[in-house]
Amino acid sequence: MLSDIKLNLLRRRTLLALASLGVWDARAASAAMTYRYWDWGRTPRRDDYQVAALTLALDKTRAAYGAFTVERVLDSLSTMRVRREVYAGRHLNVHAGPWRDVAAGDPQERNILISTPILSGLLGYRVLIVRKLDLPRFQAITSQAQLRKIPAGQGRGWLDAAILRHNGYKVEDSGNVATLLEMLLNKRFDYLPTSIVEAPSLLTDDLAIVPDLVLYYPLPAVFYVSAAEPKLAERLEVGLAAARRDGSLDALTARHFQKEIKHLKSSAVRCLVLANPNLPKDYPAEPPLPLRKSSAQ
Incomplete structure (x- = not known):
């Protein structure tokens, strides 16, 4: 009778052989x-x-x-x-x-x-989801000083809330992923900074993305x-x-994310760069893509 060690070795070799062929039986799949x-x-x-x-x-x-x-x-x-x-x-x-x-x-x-x-740094590029009626207000923003006066929304327990507050922003973070959009529509806050890879999926008929303004903070x-x-x-x-x-x-x-990367590299996009105090000091602070920073940070 084979010992347990030999049985396990034989079973592992069988699994590896089946995996290399791209097939396995029900017993192998269970492992x-x-x-x-x-x-x-x-x-x-x-x-x-x-x-x-x-x-x-x-x-x-x-x-x-x-x-x-x-x-x-x-x-x-x-x-x-x-x-x-x-x-x-x-x-x-x-x-x-x-x-x-x-x-x-x-x-x-x-x-x-x-x-x-993962994501090559894209999580840190935050576009602003706003109520459609407020688009002109946000398109007129040219500096962080202006944006800091407007309350942002974030989810409860999200790192982003602490990052925004560290940079002098007003934040309402009592909501969760299921309630944030409703809170925005009900004017609990005025914009929702969201990763560029997520934001389009969250839009409703009454919401829009500010087309030419991006926040960036390093967020691996x-x-x-x-x-x-x-x-x-x-x-x-x-x-x-x-x-x-x-x-x-x-x-x-x-x-x-070919479309998102192309958009971020566009000369029309203005980027406001924020610090992330939670990262190690030697972590790169600059955006990985060559964006045009706003002249008035």
């Missing part, structure tokens, strides 16, 4: 590493990209780690609830979000941070994996690092 990704259902283009980036990284590691599955779990949860669910590892075990200093014991993020950023987007699933985190860390080295991760970003 696949399963990533349950949180998708809140409101920003499909960002989530499509993040699932593609997750899948790309796992494909890079198929030979070493075997088969995998990615489950896209649709659920309208608050940001803090998502972190708790991922930490528990039952309903969800991976999500994507802004970089937090988990090494310093950030109380809002106890999961395992994957160090390779990363994956977080359940603290209960260190092997899943290890695999994703290895795979994303490989995808960054060979250029396939940046190529994926460029394919998914």
Whole structure:
């Protein structure tokens, strides 16, 4: 009779062989590493990209780690609830979000941070969602001094609220992802700074994006994996690092967000640059794309 060690080795070799052929039986599939990704259902283009980036990284590691599955779990949860669910590892075990200093014991993020950023810095480019009737008011803004006088909206627990306040902005952050647009329409605040890769998906008939004004603050987007699933985190860390080295991760970003990148590079776009006090001091503060800064920051 084979020992448990030999049985496990034989099973692993079988899985690797099946994975390399692109086929596996029901027994092998049950052993696949399963990533349950949180998708809140409101920003499909960002989530499509993040699932593609997750899948790309796992494909890079198929030979070493075997088969995998990615489950896209649709659920309208608050940001803090998502972190708790991922930490528990039952309903969800991976999500994507802004970089937090988990090494310093950030109380809002106890999961395992994957160090390779995704989205090529695009999360930090914030366009302004406003009520359509207010478009002329915002198109006349030329400086941060003007924008600081107008209350912005953000979600409860979002890092952006602290960044905006650090830069002297007024912020209303009592809402969550499900209520922010309603709060904007009801004039609880006057604009919602939102990532350029998300904003178009959030518009309604009464809302619009200010076409030529962008806020930028460095805000790397990363994956977080359940603290209960260190092997899943290890695999994703290895795979994303490989995808960054060979250029396939940046190529994926460029394919998914070609329109947004082209818009940001337009000479008509004015950029107001803010500081992010939460990042390490050696993290680049300047926008990665060569934008035209406003002359009056």
